Amino acid sequence: MRRKVLEERTRVTNALETLRHQLGLALGAARNAHSEAEAELTKLRLEQLVLSVGLDHAEDDPRLAEYRGDPAMNAVRSELEDVRSRFYSGWADGPDQLRALVASAAPGPAGRPPGEWLGKLGTFDGTRPPELWRIGEATVDASNVGREHGTTLSFDVAVPLLDESHLSITSAPKTRPTVDALVEGLLMRVLSTFAPGAVKVHLWDVGQLTAVLPNFYALSRTSAVTVHDPTRLVDLLDELAGHIRRIHAYTLQAGYPSLRAMREATGKRVEPWRIAVLYGNGEELATEHLRALKRVASGALAAGISLVLVDVPTVLGGSVETISLLDDRRAVTSMTGPNVEVRLDPALPSGQVANAASRLAEAIVTKQGGPRSFADLLPTEFGRESSARELRAPVGFHEGEPVEVVIGDATPHALIGGPSGSGKTNFLYALLGSLAARYSPDELALYLLDFKEGVSFAGLAPGKKDESWLPHARLVGVNVNTDREFGLALLRFLSDELRRRSAAAKEFEVTNIAELREQDPDGHWPRIVAVIDEFQYLFAERDSVTGMATALLEDLARRGRSQGIHLILASQDIAGIEAFWGKPAVFEQCTLRIAMPKARRVLAEGNQAAVSAPRWHAVVNHESGVAHGNQLAHIPDASSKDTFPVLQRQLWQRYATHARPRLFDGAVAPRLEDSPAFVACEPGVERPRALVGQAIEVTDNAHGVEMASAPGRNLAVMGSNTAEALAVLDAATRSLARQYEAGAVEFALGCALDSCLAEVRALADDLASCGHKADMVTADGIPSLVAEHVDRMSEQDKPRFLVLYGVDAVLPALERKEPGRPSALEHLRTLLKQGPVQELHVLGWWRGVARLKDTLGFGGTDEIGAWVALDVQGSELAAFCPGQVVHWSPRPGRALFFDRSTHASPEVTIPFHRPEVTDA
Incomplete structure (x- = not known):
């Protein structure tokens, strides 16, 4: 164990x-x-x-x-x-390789000694700038590469700038002159490389008011160099931010990620390069300024903007190269690393820089020239642009450079404002001319409406002195200040077109007009631009017209952009349009704002650019009126005699196959003979129509009453206006006569007023000359005429029309009754009630509503299926329009028309012009 x-x-x-x-x-x-x-x-x-x-x-x-x-x-x-x-x-050839690299990437003034270029004008205007810009040279110890001890090798040092990188410069004590020389040298190399005007420089110095790079004074008087207020850095940053947003929207819509990519793809320079030099003092910027600066820096290069920061302690996003001064001659850079000292190039000779700046300034002024003309807005070739993506056209110039208006998805609608005499009409002509010259009528359709009393757009339709018209115009409406219904009709037309385009887009499974045109190349889908001048008249009353117009305008403003329907609303003052109180949708969609001098409420609140704008200028703003989107443009004279008409005739001849526009002139009564509805009248129609007036619609239509074999197919004209009553009955009778073969219809005309005898007799003669039987009687013969038609009613073998003038004047005679026999008034009531079924129709004129009621008796108003009211108040018409409140106040040259078989409510009509009998 x-x-x-x-x-x-x-x-x-x-x-x-x-x-x-x-x-x-x-x-x-x-x-x-x-x-x-x-x-x-x-x-x-x-x-x-x-x-x-x-x-x-x-x-x-x-x-x-x-x-x-x-x-x-x-x-x-x-x-x-x-x-x-x-x-x-392994770097024995490094300095030589670097020197060759700089020579290749910094050609001409970008890298060569100043003696070869200083004072000469640049010519480069291509799509890719030099990649590097020389600032000095550096040396390395050659003994490390097998050379004799004590020998050195040098190479050029350059930094990227335009489209490539921002630049941050940090000074050393007492090196401000060196920093200025460095910045001045870089800027002069850039300005001397490009064609005058291709580069714009912004200078801001927190410690200086006006003495930023004084050798550039001559350039500061041009658009090439702008010196900004040292106390308002926010203004410069806002301006740069607005430019970035504008360029970003422009390039993205065109399908490019940056302005550089767009230039390289298209081969065109559409915007100048910009260099913003900000001099700080080594202290941190205010928080809001620093935040804004970083936002600008993040998107600047893609928009063609390079920042040069001097003693501004911050870390910018994106590509940034640095230069840190060691003393007044030496620096280290992020391009060469901290172990390589760069000997900065000596300052350019001050006098030579000032002279070079003066030469550049003179070249810019010469290039910009004096005030540009309307012809300078036009392209060399007409109709070459496509409107599939947008509409783009210059409307004026700023320091020689064109200022464009863009209408598309980003800026779908425009608001133009300016008091009387500020040049609003001239601007509209400049815009329309520039657009029409670039886009064919298949690409652009114009609907033009002017509510004020004048003929601003009348010249765009064919006239007596000039038969030409603007081929792009589909509708020209002038003098419609009292015809608010016509503005409503235009909005209804555009709303119907919007529905049509939306249905087509749904059918082809697309979302916008550009895709629809791509999927349906055989369809006709131009961009539509509707210009409504003094549009506030459309909302002048608190009535149904205002209500419907507001709803339609809101819908068009919201949905029109995707289907290529654009609104341009112009007004002297939009401040008092009550219809839009609490409904900002329309104005929010008008992201394009055009403010004429002294315009109010067009730009955003606080943007006072229009207040100081000089005459013949406009503030063009694609940013909903926010200040950073302002572009001041001089608008050339486009509306004077022999200016726009010359362009119009050239376009008219070029596009000769396009139909003339519909002209609606509210100050001119339409002629019956010119009405398409009257021209179309011909024998053999199944249901003849009695035309009573022109409809207030976009298309040239006429109001008419079908004289079918049905109860109530009679026409009553009510009112005391003799001329208009004669015109309505004259048009109705003549149009009916055209729809029957000679002798196939009979007319009987009864005139109870001596003052109208000549006109009625002339009508009877015209009817007879057309081969129709046309009897005429005066007041004494009307009772017998009525009785005769009652007696013959059962024997009727052809249509008959009884046309009575001033029926109320013979009411006592009609009421006279003989024992055992009915009165002529009873006969007339019988005709009104039973006649239409047997193709006997009454067309009568009563000078008062009460007299018409007396004629009809207690039987009601059923026998009057259609009526035209002249100088009659709407409140008097309630009996003839059951269940409705009739909003109507008489106005010259207009009438109210209602046909209960076709109308839900009465419509305004325009009686046709009836020539005086003595005119013949």
Whole structure:
């Protein structure tokens, strides 16, 4: 037993010894690994520190004093010297390669000595600028590459700028002149490379008012250099941000990620490059300014903007190169690293810079020329642009550069404002002319409406003196200040077109007009631009017209953009349009704002650019009127004699196959003979129509009453206006006569008014000349005429029309009753009630509503299926329009028409012009 215990103890003791040995080995290995890690970490820290101060300066740098003699330090230096030696042994041709690289990437003024270019005008106007811009040169020790000890090799140093990178410059004490010389040299190289005007420079200095780069004074009087208020950095940042947003929207809509990509793809430079130089003082910018600066920096390069920051301590997003001055001659750059000192180029001769700036300024002024003419807005070739994506056209000039208006998905609708005499009409002509010259009538359709009393757009339709018209115009409406219904009709037409286009888009499974045109190339889908001048008249009353117009306009403003329907609303003052109170949708969609001088409420609140705008100028803003979107443009004279008409005639001759526009002139009564409805009247129609007036619609339609064999198919004219009553009955009778073969219809005309006898007799003669039987009686013969038609009603063998003038004048005679016989009034009631079924219809004129009611008696108004009200108040017409409140106030040259078989409510009509009998 004892032996077993001893053996067991020995085994346990041996196991513990083995475990103790293994633990010792593990702990030793851990101590060795820890020591090695500490040594490696020390080496890495030393290596990082040596690299930060430079290998050549490590021996003397106080930060490394404690490591002198340390084996680790010696090992690090030895290793780094070995790496450098191996690098330079393979870099013998490096300086020459760098020099060749800079020469290739920085051609001409970008990299050549100033004596070769300073004072000469640049000519480069291509799509890709130089990639590098020289600032100085650097040297390296040639002994490291196998050359004799003490020799050096030099190479040019250049930095990227335009389209490539921003630049951050940090000064050293007392180096402001050197910084100015560096910035001035870079800017002069850029300005001397490009054609005058292709680059714009913005200068801001927190510590200066006007003395920023004084040698550029001559350029500061042009658009090439702008010196900004040192207390208003926010204005500069807002301007740059607005430019970035505008360019971003423009390039994205065109399908390009940046302005540079667009230039390279299209081969055209559509925007100047911009360089913004910001001089700080080494202190942090205000938080809001710093935030705005970083936002600008993030999108600037894609929009062709490069920032040059001097002593502005911040970290910008994107590509940024740095230059840190060591003294007034030396610097280090992020392009060459901290171990290579760059000797900055000496300052350009001050006098030569000033002279060069003057030459550039003179060239810019010469290039911009004096005031541009309307002809300068027009392209060299007409009708070459496509409207599939947008409409784009210059409307004026700013310092010689064209200012464009863009109408598309981003800016679908426009609001134009300006007081009387501010040039609003001239602007509209400049816009219409520029658009019409670039887009064919198949690409652009114009609907033009002018509510004010005038003929602003009348010349765009054919006239007596000029037979030409603007081929793009589908509708021209003038003098419609009292015809608000016509504006409503236009909105209804556009709403119907919107539904038609939306249905087509749904059929082809697309979402916008560009895709629809692509999927349906044979369809006719031009962009539609509706211009409504003085549109506030459309909402002048608190009535149904205003309500319906507001709803339609809101819908068009919201949904029209996707289907290529655009609104241009112009007004002297939009401040008082009550219809839009609480409904900002229309104005929110009008992201394009055009403010004429002294315009109010067009631009955003606080944007006072229009207040100071000079005459013949306009503020063009694609950013809903926010100040950073302002573009001031001089608008050339486009509305004077022999200016726009010359263009119009050229376009008319070019597009001769396009139909003339519909002209609606509210100041001119339409002629019956010119009405398409009257021209279309011909014998043989199943249901003849009596035309009573022109409809207030986009298409040239006429109101008419179907004279079918049905109860109530009679026509009553109510009102005391003799001329208009004669016109309505004259048009109705003549139009009916055209729809029957000669002798196939009979007319009987009864005139109760001596003042109308000549006109009625002339009508009877005209009917007879057309081969129709046309009897005429005066007041005394009307009772007998009525009785005769009642007696012949059962023997009727052809349609008959009884046309009565001034029925109320013979009511006493009609009421006279002989014993045992019905009165003529009873006969007339019989004709009104039973005649239409037997193709005998009454067309009568009563000079008052009450007299018509007396004529009808207690039978009600069912026998009058259609009526035309002249100088009659709407409240008097309730009996003839059951269940409705008639909103109607008489106005010259207009009437109210209602046909209960076709109308839900009365409509305004325009009686046709009836020539005086003596005119013949």
